[in-house]
Structures are given as C-alpha cells and as structure tokens.
Amino acid sequence: MTEPTSAPYPQEELLPVPEGAARATSSAAKGARTAAENLPVARVVVDTPLPHLDRPFDYLVPASMDADAAPGCRVRVRFAGQLADGFLLERLADSEHQGRLAFLERVVSPEPVLTAEIAGLARAVADRYAGTLSDVLRLAVPPRHARVEAEARPDAGQGSAPEAGSVSPVTWSGDAWAAYPAGERFLTALAEGLSPRAVWPALPGTGEGGPSWPRAIAAAVRAALASGRGAVAVVPDGKDVALVARALGDTPHVAITAELGPAERYRRWLRILRGEVRAVVGTRAAAFAPVADLGLAVIWDDGDDVHSDRHAPYPHAREVLALRAHRAEAGMLIGGYAVTAEAAQLVASGWAGPLVPPREEVRAKAPRVRPAGDDAELARDEAARAARLPSLAWRALRHGLETGPVLVQVPRRGYLPALACQHCRAPARCGAQRLPGPVCSGPLALRNGHAAPYCRWCGRIAGDWRCPSCGGTRVRAVVVGARRTAEELGRAFPSVTVKTSGRDGVLATVGTAPALVVATPGAEPVPEDGYSAAVLLDGWALLGRPDLRAAEEALRRWMNAAALARPGAEVVVLADSAVSVVQALLRWDPVTFAERELADRAELGFPPAVRMATLTGPPAAVREMLADTRLPDGAQVLGPVPVDGGLERAMVRVPRDRGPVLAKVLKGASGVRSARKAADVVRVNIDPLDLI
DNA sequence: CATTCGCGGTGA
C-alpha cells in the first residue's frame, strides 16, 4: 500500500527502460525495472504446499540483483498476488513461459544454500514419496539465521577459514574392522575413491571404551575422507551422535543434532556448505547435509523408527541416503545389530553387499541368551514372584550384580492391544483371500459389542478364524503394561541402586558399579564396561503388537539391549524359544532372520517386497480419491477401513517397479483435490512404517 | 490459498 521510505531503490531502477524489454506489470509504484543483461531468467521453486504447483516458475532478474541472484540462493517472489519464499534453481537466457514474467522481488541472501546435488536429491525424494519439492526442501535446508550467516562470510574478515579437510591429509586404519573378513577391502575401496555399498550386521559386545560400532563408523568415514571426498553418518539420536563424534576424535567433523538450537545448528550447517568440513554425523536431517563430493553415506540402526521423518512426505533416512549414494555415486554403509527387511532387500537385489562377521567372532562377542517362556518356573523370592520374574531371570540378575551393572528392559507404554491365539499366542492375522493377490494378513481386533474379531486392514469379520500355527480357534487379548513389573523389581533387590532411563529422562551412561538399570527400548544407558547380565522383559508385549514389523522390531530391540552386555554375559529373554524370532536372538543370527522376514513379506505382499501407499482421511474423501485415481496395472486396494478420529484408511499395493508410477498418480490425484477446495485432506504415505 | 477468469443471469 504505502511506499517504503526507509529503503531507497538502487540507481538502476531509476534509469529509463529500453523499449521492448519485459517489464513487471504491477511495478508502476516502484518505478520501471530492467532485467539483467546476462541470463535474465531465474528458475525458482516457490514455497507452497500445493501439490499441483510443484514445478519451477520463471522470473526476471532485475539488473540490480544480477550479482546476488546466484543458483541456490533464497529469493522472495510475488506469487499469485502474494509474496512467497523460494529458491533460485538456475539462471537461463530465456523462458518457455508464454505470458509475461514478473521480476524477483528480492534476493533474501546471496548464500547459495541449495546446491545442485541437494536440489536433485530433494526432487528424487519428493517423487519417491508422492510429496512436493517444497516440503522436502523444508527438511533439507535449515531456516536462515541472518546473524550467523553474516558472522563468517568466507570473504569477510582477515584470511580465509582453514580448509580442515584438505590441509592435513586424513589417515585411516582398518583396525576397527579387523574382525570382518571383508572389512579391509571395504575401507581400501573407499580410500581409493571407489564406492562400495554394504549391509553391516555389527558384532555385539561392549568392553572398555563402550561399544565398538562408533569406532567402525569413524574408520569408514576416515577412509572416505582419505580419498578426498566427504562423508555423512546418520544415527538415531543425540546419544549416538555423541558416541560417533567421540570416535572421530580429531578427525575434522561437525555433529548436528536437534538440541543445538537454530543458531548453532545453522552455523555448523554453513561450515559444511562452505566446504570447511567434509565429515558430518547427525540425526535424520543430516542425510541432506550439503557435503560436497560425497564419498560415503552411513546409517546406523536403520530399523529405528526415528529415522522416518515426522513431516510430509515422511521420508526415511535410509531411503534418502540410498537415493543420495546412488545419485552421487558414493559408497554406503547400512549398519546395526539387527538387519531390516529393507536392508536384506538391498543385498538380495545386488545393490549392496554383505559385510558380515564370521560365526566364531559372533560366538566370542555375543552374550549367552536364554529363553524363559510362559511356563517358566517363577522365582521363589516373594518380591520377584510378585513381579512375575522367572527364577532363571532372577538368578541371572543376582549373579550379574556381583560384578557390575545389570540391565532390565521393560516395554514402553502405549502399545495397542492386540489379539493372539489363545493357545499358542501367535498374533492373530486376517486370512481373507484377495484374488488374485495374497491373503490380507492384517491384524485382528475386537470391536465393542461384537463377538467375532475383525480385520483392522480389510475390515472383514473373521468369524471362522483358525490359528495357522496350532489350529486353535479362540483368540485372546495380549495384555500389556509391564511397567509395574519394573517397579516391583526394585523390591526384589532391596539393597541395590536402581537407575531408570526412559522416554522422559534418558540416562546416557552407567559406570562399572553394581546397579539395577531399568530402561525402555532405545533408552538403554551405554555401560562403561558392559552389563554383566540383562533381562528382556517385554517379550509378548513386543511380539503381540498388531504391527507388520512386530517380530523385526522385537529382535532389533532385544539385540540393541543384549549387545550392551559383556561377551558371554547371561541374558534372559521372556519369550518362548519355539518362536523363530526368539531363535534368531539365541543364535545371534540377524541375517537369516531378515532374509526370512523378506521372504515372508514377499509372500504376504508387504514392503519392501512390494510398494505400498496408505491414504488416510475423511471416509468420503478417501473413496473419492480412490475413484479419481488411475492406479497402475496390478494395483490392489485394501479397505478402506475405519481408523482413529473418524477417519478411514485405504491401502494400495503395487509391484516394486510400479512404485514410481503409483507415487506419481497419487500426487496427481492429491493435486486435483487441492486445486479444488477439497478441505478434507487425504494424507498419502508411501511405505509407512506403521502398517497397523 | 488468493486472485483472476468467464459464463450466465439480471435489471435498466
């Protein structure tokens, strides 16, 4: 409305406009502007949440902004009558747009924050997840912090920042990988500038100096740095970032976590962008860190659901890094004590190779795991009896407490109640045959007032249910909530210090003194010298979850806890040894388990064997969207079924090679919906983790 | 979402 008085226009804008030059339509109040002589067109990705506007738009670069308007910089543009933020993708000689171009409103900062590599990666991630480029860029490029950006411009101040990565040559050693036959070869390849890709089931065990995996990751990072390239390592949480950062020692690197705060976070991110450091360790957002000339991408414990972003389009750090390594021709290391079906799929397809330890190393490093099933004899001790602690577990803890800290893993609150076979406790799944596809296999649940269970996926009433394992015909609810058990444990060992670590209040480490450490999965404190015993209390709570990944997740959590025990220490798991996932733990064999899990998923028709999308929203909207979408051939629709909040959810599955088409049509459909004023939004999620 | 476009209705 009113003319700004504090910001005088640059001289150029007052000069007369040459006849025929493009001019902004609404710039009368601002005076005429001339376009830059060289490459006057700026291709801009505009920050808008609307899927149908997910493409670049062309603007004219005013001569006054010619120098600043470099590819990758942040700009402000007039878009649909409003000012909007955007990134300048490239400068062009002319535009394909027929109509008249508007001028850039402002170059927010000349800092080229969006590199070509990250722009391409973000586009690929958006396509893979049926999301928009803007949505992904919000995850990939941190918000600007003007003061931080100004405080250390490379050309400001005296001298330039030391190029830490290139000044002192990085040396590397294969010591941390000595136990792996292929380890040396993997590191040598990285150091020579090659790009090996591996799935790495890490050896368990922790001794002095804590667990060994951070040192192995640090060694791989150094090998990549030695080739003159950069490296990115993504780990689940701040505790693990600290472990890897410590293992990197004086190898130049930056650690990026959420707790840093916007200023420090942006400061470190800029150091990466400006090439002052080439090694990054951080949580999931670090997967997009603008490391130049990437040589290695690492992800640790890719089964942890914190690797999946909580914002649309919900990309998973493993997928982001795999796309990135593939596009940048970088190496990749997918590590963890357990192995996900997705990682097994990457090996099965030949994209990655196995980097496995030999059996004898596993035997030497793993704890002794013993099962205590349902029928196990309860401890004689009265307090332990009250906690329903089997005598086997009680003895292990008591014995362990003589030489150090012991770990008790208890389930987290908030698991959904599920149904299991009353006789053998196998999770009850839907047996509906969907011709020509596989059986539904959704989890069964009971609805208020109905005697027969129904399927949470396809909605079918399963009146004729029969357990595939034992032939039983009756189901029962799996009881959860063993938290009280943990409290009662304290009473079973009255003279011992009890430490707890959970969601609220994570304890990072424990010392070597005897202590009873009660922790929920993922919050286990790292012991200075390993736990002398461990008891995994959450067997049925984990396995009974109505989740496709219940078994995989149980093994992952068990292994993550058990790996913190000293080699040979006694670990007792409260689960039936007849169950194959328990067998995998006893034999410490994550690879065979993952391979079988992958085969099972193929048979049942679940990711990663197929590509799946869920559509969640108001019932009418979901049905409407399904009707409007031209799904690819061979697509199969399950549901929609009611979910929480009065919404419905449908699932669509297609063969893996139709994944890109599926994402494309779903994005097209949501584009049409958002263009109309369809207020009832349908959330699209590709390969979601929680296929309840 | 904000704005413009365009067709048909309406009233002088």
Place this chain on the structure above:
DNA sequence: CACCGCGAATGC
C-alpha cells in the same frame, strides 16, 4: 447491453 456474482481455473 452493461454489470454483477459465483464457480472454475490458475498461479511465472
């Protein structure tokens, strides 16, 4: 025949 209004289309 000009103008209004609302739904559809568009966004550089």
